[in-house]
Amino acid sequence: MNLSQPEIQKEAARRRRYRLLLLGMLALLLAVVLLSFWIGYYPLTPVQVVQAFLSKLGYKGEILPQAVTIFWNIRLPRILAALFIGASLSVAGATYQGMFRNPLVSPDILGVSSGASLGAAFAILNGASNWVVQAAAFAGGVAAVAASYLISRKSSHSRTLSLVLTGSMIMSLCNAGVTMIKYVADPNDVLQQITFWLMGSLTKIQMDEVGWSAVPMAAGLLVVLLFRWQINLLTLDEEEAKSLGIHIRRYRLLFIAASTLLSAAAVCLGGLIGWVGLMIPHLARALVGVDYGRLIPASAMLGAGYLILMDDIARSVLSMELPLGVVTSIVGVPFFLYLIIQRKER
Amino acid sequence: MLLELQDVRGGYGGGDIVKGVSCGADAGEVLCLVGPNGCGKTTLFRLMLGSLPASGGCIRIDGQDTRDLSPREMANRIAYIPQYHTPVFAYTVLDVVMMGRASHFSAFETPKAVDREAAFAALEKVNALDLANKKYTALSGGQRQLILIARAICQSAQVFVMDEPAANLDYANQQLLMEVVGDLAAKGYCIVMSTHSPEQPASVGSKVLLMKEGRVAGFGPPRQVITPENMEAVYGIEMDVVTIRDRYGTERTICLPVKDPAGGGMAGASGKGGKAPEGE
Numbered sequence: 335m336n337l338s339q340p341e342i343q344k345e346a347a348r349r350r351r352y353r354l355l356l357l358g359m360l361a362l363l364l365a366v367v368l369l370s371f372w373i374g375y376y377p378l379t380p381v382q383v384v385q386a387f388l389s390k391l392g393y394k395g396e397i398l399p400q401a402v403t404i405f406w407n408i409r410l411p412r413i414l415a416a417l418f419i420g421a422s423l424s425v426a427g428a429t430y431q432g433m434f435r436n437p438l439v440s441p442d443i444l445g446v447s448s449g450a451s452l453g454a455a456f457a458i459l460n461g462a463s464n465w466v467v468q469a470a471a472f473a474g475g476v477a478a479v480a481a482s483y484l485i486s487r488k489s490s491h492s493r494t495l496s497l498v499l500t501g502s503m504i505m506s507l508c509n510a511g512v513t514m515i516k517y518v519a520d521p522n523d524v525l526q527q528i529t530f531w532l533m534g535s536l537t538k539i540q541m542d543e544v545g546w547s548a549v550p551m552a553a554g555l556l557v558v559l560l561f562r563w564q565i566n567l568l569t570l571d572e573e574e575a576k577s578l579g580i581h582i583r584r585y586r587l588l589f590i591a592a593s594t595l596l597s598a599a600a601v602c603l604g605g606l607i608g609w610v611g612l613m614i615p616h617l618a619r620a621l622v623g624v625d626y627g628r629l630i631p632a633s634a635m636l637g638a639g640y641l642i643l644m645d646d647i648a649r650s651v652l653s654m655e656l657p658l659g660v661v662t663s664i665v666g667v668p669f670f671l672y673l674i675i676q677r678k679e680r
Numbered sequence: 681m682l683l684e685l686q687d688v689r690g691g692y693g694g695g696d697i698v699k700g701v702s703c704g705a706d707a708g709e710v711l712c713l714v715g716p717n718g719c720g721k722t723t724l725f726r727l728m729l730g731s732l733p734a735s736g737g738c739i740r741i742d743g744q745d746t747r748d749l750s751p752r753e754m755a756n757r758i759a760y761i762p763q764y765h766t767p768v769f770a771y772t773v774l775d776v777v778m779m780g781r782a783s784h785f786s787a788f789e790t791p792k793a794v795d796r797e798a799a800f801a802a803l804e805k806v807n808a809l810d811l812a813n814k815k816y817t818a819l820s821g822g823q824r825q826l827i828l829i830a831r832a833i834c835q836s837a838q839v840f841v842m843d844e845p846a847a848n849l850d851y852a853n854q855q856l857l858m859e860v861v862g863d864l865a866a867k868g869y870c871i872v873m874s875t876h877s878p879e880q881p882a883s884v885g886s887k888v889l890l891m892k893e894g895r896v897a898g899f900g901p902p903r904q905v906i907t908p909e910n911m912e913a914v915y916g917i918e919m920d921v922v923t924i925r926d927r928y929g930t931e932r933t934i935c936l937p938v939k940d941p942a943g944g945g946m947a948g949a950s951g952k953g954g955k956a957p958e959g960e
Contacts, residue, residue, distance in 0.1 A: 339800075339809065341800075341809055341810060341812040341813055342800055342812075344812075344813045345774060345796070345812060345813055348813070432769075435767075435768045436768060437768060437769070560788040561787055561788055562790075563789070563790045563791070564782070564787055566771075566775070566779055567779060567782055569767060569768060569769055570767070570779070571762065571765070573726070573729075573731055573760065573762070574760060574762050576729070576730075576731045576751060577729050577731065577754075577755065577758075577759065577760035577841075578755055578779060578780065578782045578783065578835065579751045579752040579753075579754065579755025579756070579782055579783030580751065580782060581751055619769075623772065623775075624769040624770055624771055624775070625771065625772075625775045627790040627791070
């Protein structure tokens with residue numbers, strides 16, 4: 335094969351461009367992480383940030399004790415949480431969009447957020463501790479998706495259609511449950527807690543919470559990252575995908591399981607944070623193209639950087655903290671409307 | 681025989697739709713499936729591809745029973761070329777062609793240099809190398825059909841199954857497609873295609889399988905199978921099969937549905953309108 339053929343050259347150039355873009359995204363992500371240590375209610379100077387970082391590594395110089403606490407106990411867990419949640423929601427969104435052959439699908443399509451909300455609301459109503467609330471949210475999210483999947487198997491419609499249908503039913507049912515719990519909850523205490531939880535926020539994140547939520551998220555990210563190219567085949571007709579040699583049912587189950595781990599863990603750590611899983615894959619597609627081999631790494635990095643940035647906005651724009659879910663909606667909805675108007679190119 | 685079907689039966693649970701089909705095709709042959717809507721062509725395709733398990737009979741590719749093959753092994757032997765479609769995502773042509781390589785690398789890899797080369801080579805074979813970096817969604821129907829053929833080529837299967845490849849294409853593109861099909865057969869591929877125009881088997885087909893209600897109504901060379909008697913029996917309308925010479929002297933066979941202007945023939949029933957059914 336003649337390697338100087340212009341189309342082959344062009345393709346090689348596209349691959350180089352992708353590698354550069356990925357490096358750029360990584361650099362941007364690091365920059366955002368560094369920036370996020372400086373800003374906040376108690377501003378730290380870059381020098382203080384570095385000193386605080388080094389303090390745990392044996393730095394003995396003069397240093398503000400508050401800076402160390404802020405760096406290690408407040409900002410680091412928050413930044414890590416935002417990084418993981420952003421990457422998880424974006425990767426889950428991109429995966430579902432491929433599986434359901436619809437670029438307008440978000441990670442909650444099978445009811446994971448609603449199930450998690452119901453689990454959390456139920457736990458809060460029963461006066462559970464913070465730790466139990468998070469565990470209940472995770473369990474609720476996983477249970478909702480499992481119900482959607484298992485019920486859809488009984489349907490005679492096409493697989494993806496029945497998944498969407500059962501997903502939206504389960505979602506409605508869970509939302510009704512949440513409303514019911516809110517209705518019976520004590521408005522002075524429990525109702526407030528539930529409402530705050532549902533808004534989505536990273537305000538009170540502790541390092542140990544980040545630690546144990548990172549396990550399912552890392553597992554989900556690893557699975558999707560490893561098998562990412564196969565998602566391309568799931569965007570085809572079922573018949574066609576099978577003829578290319580893929581066990582379509584196994585992969586569908588694998589990706590649903592991985593995406594559920596990702597989004598359930600994200601929701602139980604940060605509450606309902608919408609629009610990230612919908613808009614980041616779009617942004618990534620515009621940059622690196624639709625091939626899932628490239629889309630998943632790009633989505634993960636962009637999503638991580640984006641959510642850290644949104645959390646920076648949430649904690650620094652006003653004198654009080656804004657709920658993160660509100661910030662992502664305010665930014666996400668106009669973006670999404672723009673997409674709807676823009677979608678002419680297919 | 682490269683592809684061999686023996687008394688194949690199968691359906692979707694509610695009874696068999698394909699009720700015992702035996703046929704076969706060799707490398708370098710084009711087997712055309714002809715028959716009215718609902719005669720079981722698509723079901724037969726699904727049985728051949730293994731996406732629908734047969735309820736009886738046996739399908740062999742290169743002597744191997746397809747029931748013993750994994751999806752991956754199947755993909756390396758038989759490729760499916762669907763009617764051109766519009767995918768949701770704007771893949772580049774190369775991305776689409778490279779999906780044909782799925783059975784050639786492990787599930788947690790992305791395509792390697794070998795796969796890219798295979799994809800480029802396949803595109804070159806259908807004379808579409810210049811489209812490699814274009815968006816698949818921006819191509820015309822005829823071009824997309826070519827790209828799907830390239831995908832099958834780089835899948836490195838020997839048997840291609842094409843579902844009405846000429847449907848939805850204009851005259852020029854149909855002609856081009858038939859040339860490509862003839863070309864592929866000449867290169868040693870075995871092509872099984874369904875069609876609604878009986879002229880196509882006459883021009884490219886080595887064999888015709890005429891189907892009616894899930895059974896074989898005729899199997900053999902086009903000349904023997906595409907006859908007025910057979911066509912009338914299968915389609916239930918009167919048909920003339922004529923052979924003419926085109927301006928270059930090539931013999932062409934065409935089927936013409938005909939109707940007696942006097943109103944006789946098979947369109948009966950008129951005149952018996954109000955009569956009560958006879959019975960006990």
